[in-house]
Amino acid sequence: MTLTEWESKALLRGVPRPREALTHSLDEAVAFASSLGVPVVAKASGVPHKTEQDAVRVDADVAAVWDELAALGDGTVLVAEQVRGELELIAGGLHDPQFGPIVSIGLGGVAAEVFQDVAFLLAPPVPGELDRAIARLRCARVFDGYRGRQPVDRQALQRILDAIAALLVSDPQVVEVDVNPILVRGGCPLVVDALVVKTP
Amino acid sequence: MNAIFEPRSVAVYGASRDERKLGHTLLRNVLAGGFDGRVIAVNPAGGEILGVRATSTLEEGVDLALISVPAARAGAAVADAAQAGCRAAILLASGFGETGSQGKAVEAGLAEIARAANMRLVGPNCMGVVSRHGDGWLNGSYFWRLPDAPRGTAPGSTPPGEAADAKSISMLSQSGAFGGMFFAEARRRRLRVARFLSVGNSVDVTETDALDWLASDPATGVIALFAEAFRDGLHFVAAAERCRKPVVVLKAGKGRAGARAAASHTGSLAGSHGAVQAAFARAGVIEATTSDEFFDIVHSLGASGPVPSRDVAVLTISGGPGVLASDAAEQLGLRLPPPGEATVSRIRRLAPQFAAVGNPIDLTPQCPAAGFPAAIRAVFDDPVYQGVIVINCGLDVPEFGQGVVAARRRTGKLVTAFVLDAPRIEAELAEAGIPLLSSPERAVAAYAAAAGGLYRL
Numbered sequence: 001m002t003l004t005e006w007e008s009k010a011l012l013r014g015v016p017r018p019r020e021a022l023t024h025s026l027d028e029a030v031a032f033a034s035s036l037g038v039p040v041v042a043k044a045s046g047v048p049h050k051t052e053q054d055a056v057r058v059d060a061d062v063a064a065v066w067d068e069l070a071a072l073g074d075g076t077v078l079v080a081e082q083v084r085g086e087l088e089l090i091a092g093g094l095h096d097p098q099f100g101p102i103v104s105i106g107l108g109g110v111a112a113e114v115f116q117d118v119a120f121l122l123a124p125p126v127p128g129e130l131d132r133a134i135a136r137l138r139c140a141r142v143f144d145g146y147r148g149r150q151p152v153d154r155q156a157l158q159r160i161l162d163a164i165a166a167l168l169v170s171d172p173q174v175v176e177v178d179v180n181p182i183l184v185r186g187g188c189p190l191v192v193d194a195l196v197v198k199t200p
Numbered sequence: 201m202n203a204i205f206e207p208r209s210v211a212v213y214g215a216s217r218d219e220r221k222l223g224h225t226l227l228r229n230v231l232a233g234g235f236d237g238r239v240i241a242v243n244p245a246g247g248e249i250l251g252v253r254a255t256s257t258l259e260e261g262v263d264l265a266l267i268s269v270p271a272a273r274a275g276a277a278v279a280d281a282a283q284a285g286c287r288a289a290i291l292l293a294s295g296f297g298e299t300g301s302q303g304k305a306v307e308a309g310l311a312e313i314a315r316a317a318n319m320r321l322v323g324p325n326c327m328g329v330v331s332r333h334g335d336g337w338l339n340g341s342y343f344w345r346l347p348d349a350p351r352g353t354a355p356g357s358t359p360p361g362e363a364a365d366a367k368s369i370s371m372l373s374q375s376g377a378f379g380g381m382f383f384a385e386a387r388r389r390r391l392r393v394a395r396f397l398s399v400g401n402s403v404d405v406t407e408t409d410a411l412d413w414l415a416s417d418p419a420t421g422v423i424a425l426f427a428e429a430f431r432d433g434l435h436f437v438a439a440a441e442r443c444r445k446p447v448v449v450l451k452a453g454k455g456r457a458g459a460r461a462a463a464s465h466t467g468s469l470a471g472s473h474g475a476v477q478a479a480f481a482r483a484g485v486i487e488a489t490t491s492d493e494f495f496d497i498v499h500s501l502g503a504s505g506p507v508p509s510r511d512v513a514v515l516t517i518s519g520g521p522g523v524l525a526s527d528a529a530e531q532l533g534l535r536l537p538p539p540g541e542a543t544v545s546r547i548r549r550l551a552p553q554f555a556a557v558g559n560p561i562d563l564t565p566q567c568p569a570a571g572f573p574a575a576i577r578a579v580f581d582d583p584v585y586q587g588v589i590v591i592n593c594g595l596d597v598p599e600f601g602q603g604v605v606a607a608r609r610r611t612g613k614l615v616t617a618f619v620l621d622a623p624r625i626e627a628e629l630a631e632a633g634i635p636l637l638s639s640p641e642r643a644v645a646a647y648a649a650a651a652g653g654l655y656r657l
Contacts, residue, residue, distance in 0.1 A: 092466025096475035098433035104466055104474065118469045120478035122437070132481060176467050 001200045004046045006078055008196040012163040012179070015191045016156050017061065020080030026066040029079050033062045039082040044073030050193075058082060083190055085183030086149050087142055091114045091157075093123060093164040093177040101168035105130065107139045108181040115139075123165035130158050150187030157182075157189055173198045202412040203287035204322060204405070205395055207263030210340065211286070212449035213277040214269035215241035215249050223268040225342055226292070226328070227252065229484040230266070233346070234336020234486045238262065242280070257613040261285030266340045268327065271295030271306075274324065282317035289314065290340060297401045298325050311403040320409075326400025327376035330383075330393075331420055332368075343379065347386045347393055367421020367445075368394035369502045370414045372407050375452075376400070378426045385495045391502055394419040408436045422448045422501045424494070425485075434480060440483035446501050447485040448649075450494040451476055486647045486649055493568035493645065499635040500646035504614040507651040509586035510535045514560035514644075515579050517567065517589035517600070519620065522560035525591050525640040532648040536560075539582050565595045573603035578606035587614035589647050590629075591640055594621045601628030610635065614650055619641040628648060 003011070006022045019036055022045065023029035031042045042065055044055035055072050057065050064080060090108035095101055098099045099122060106118030119133035131154065134143050145151035164177050178195040214223030223243075230239055235356045238464045240262065241254035248254060257280050267280035267289055281289045292598075296307040307324055314321035316584070319445055322329070328341030335359055337346055369391055376398045386393050395417070397410050403420060407425060414420045423445055440447050448465070454473040480487050487650050488494035512534050516522030526536055527640045536559040544557050550571035556562040563575055580588060590604055605628055608615050619626050632637055639644040 090465060090469075092469075094470060096470075097429050098431075099437070099475040099479045100434055102470070102475045102478045104470065104564055106469070112465070113469070116469060120470060120474040120481075122478045122482045128480070129481065136481070173278070178465050180465055 001142075001198045002048060003196045004027060004074065004199065005043065005050075005193055005195065006045060006076075008177075009191065010196040011167050011174075011196055012160070012165070012177075012191065012194060015160045015163045015179075016189060017191050018081045018083050019063055020078060021081050023077050025076075026063065029062045029066050032079050035058075036081050038117060041080050041082045042069055043078040043080070044069040045076045045078055046074035047072060083185055083192060085181045085185045085190070087152070087184040089152075089182040089184060089189060090158075091117065091164060091179040091182055092162055093174075095168060095169045095175060097170070101165060103164045103168070103193075105133060105157065105161060107142075112180075121161070122169055123161075125158075125161055125165065131152065144185070150190060152184055153187050158187060160191060167196070171198075175199055201262040201288075201406070201409060203291070203395065204320065205338075205361050205417070207262070207288070207338065209239075209262035209510075210237060210338075211242055211258055211262045211281070213242040213265060213267040213281070214273075214576065215243050215252070215254060217249055219526060222292070222342055223247075225344075226266055226268045226340070229339040229341060229343070233330075233333070234338030234421045235333055235338045236357050242277070244597060254628055258284035260580075261287070263287050263330075264340065265289040266292045269293055270344075271324075273305075275306070275313075275622065278321070279313050282313050282319050285317070286319050288322070288329055290326065291321060291400075292328050292342065293323075297403070307401060307403045309523075311562060313444045313477060314445070315387070315405055321404040323400040324403065325376075327373075327379050327398035329398075330396040330560045332394050341396070341398070342376075343383055343446040345387070346383055347391065367417055367502050368392045368506050369422045369424055369498055370395035370417070370420040371397075371399050371426075372410050372414070372422045373426040374400070374402070374407065374428050375426055382424070382426075382495075383471075383492065389495065389499050389635070390496045390611045390633070391499060392633075394421075402431050406431050406435075408432055408439045408460055411436070411439045411443060413449070415439070415445060415518065421505060422498060424498045424513055425449045425454070426494075428452050430476075430479075433475075436650075437479050439482045440485050446493060446506050447483070448488060448497050448501065449480065449485045450491060451480075482588065488649075492642070496635070496637055496642055496646040497649040499637075500616050500650045503616075503633055503635050504587075504612070504650060507586050507614045510651055511581070511585055512539050513539065513585045513588045513650065514591065515563070515576065515588050516560050517563050517565050518593040519556075519562055521593050521640045522562055522591050523622075525589055525618070525644050526560050528641040528644040529648070532645060534644070534648050537584050539579065540584055543582040543584075544579045547575050550575040550578075553582070562589075569597045569599045570599060572599040573606060576577075576600070577601035577610070579609045580611045580613055585649065587615065587616075587647060589643050589654065590615060590617040591624055591643070592617070592619045592621070592625060596622035596624050596627070598624050601625035604629060604634070605632040608632065614647065616643045616647040 042060035047055040088108035093103040101123035176197040215227040217224040243254040297304040
């Protein structure tokens, strides 16, 4: 059973997220979008593989797309501030039959599956383990800032992994967690999308 | 567990007069290895086999029962050993859990019999145990050829003529056949072996139980493990974390074939090895990725134990291969600081003017033979370095080898070497227990593993 993005994010307690809301009507969506005062992204809810289904609209005119997206999904639409980041990361977690819950951190983006640059940690991670996991990545240097960019806030990353770990440890029905992408903006990682898979 | 590695009495079930039978091999191995405790054969026909008295059932318990009978008769043998009061049994027979669910049920029943009698059970489907015993071996295995027992390496004694800090290696294997590879490499590389246990299907004794025992075994300095799957993964991690000795692991089964059907990116990225990687990182074990690398790392750790510094000298008379070594060193996270001023001036007095006294330190083939020992000693004496990687292609000058061996003995520093077509030097270094690797890069990788390049990263 796959939870919606909104339900999944609700289970990841305390992770840094963009300003966003699940809207139940066009009016509510328009009001929320204008309160943000920045370009927004609108996403249909309860649709797996949203990008492939054309269920994500960037720079969205919420009034124009709300009905279409609501019909595509479960009748609600997620409206969020549109985030541009200097770096895309992927995190996740699962229950391994031999070693129990594990979490992961690595390079995200469209080429994530090509590079497969991801490190794994037993959950919950112990102090120091995240730094050592990042050091194992081929892309380790991007976490330290490069070309004048801010280093990635490791404490915020730690909070994301801790939240995934806490979910896996507390709920054995949670089979897999994807936090993808995490966009890093000015060094701050923001959870832009998340997916939790549970056993029925 | 003491009864498995240090038994004082052994029974061989299935001992046979028929030389083609594995039970004959097993009894012959026990006798030929040098085991000097009580040995008894168990065979329905009774009589005497290879000079050992045979009985149809065990009349009185022994420390260790070695059971080599067909699967169908294994239950009776395990029950007999348990009934007699044996402390441990190793079931070498195959045809159990590895054949399917029926076999799994049968072997679980055998474990139950053993547990009820407070008898530890190794196997089934394994090759047995090999363990240092006095100046020889307890060879409770099917292995056809063991390394020569190193002189005077009984637990607690310091062998003459060898570095006092050399660490004996103990190997645990889930695969019996890999044990054959281990003993072949141990012979070829002259490794000092302390213990070997083939755990097979691990119906009772697991690699974790054995790791715990080896962690406090005074005869063991380095622990090597070949694993395909972990029966109790988190217990293994905890045991490895507790263990103060280096643990080197070769994990087979990393391919996509064994990977789960993934519902997420994370699942497909993890494949079958993500969790293992996480577990090894927590456990602080050194993971080798190939069997070559596994034996190289075991070899260098066995020579000196872990080294607490990444600062190393590449000492060579061969320009190009020396540079290959320094390239590899940098790639693996080692550092190549230049030698101190005192070292430079000592070398300058001994080597030709065109010798490169940076790092690599290239003494050149034109270095007078008599100058080698002092120049080499100068490098080893330099406090900048915790160890030295030696590269020599084709200059078979005995003074070079003698210099390395003397300086290493004097300082106790870690040395790995690549020596090509210089048989006198190779013999000298091998005799001193210095690991000879088959390429400059492998000499560096073996060094780096012991120096933390791969260790606890």
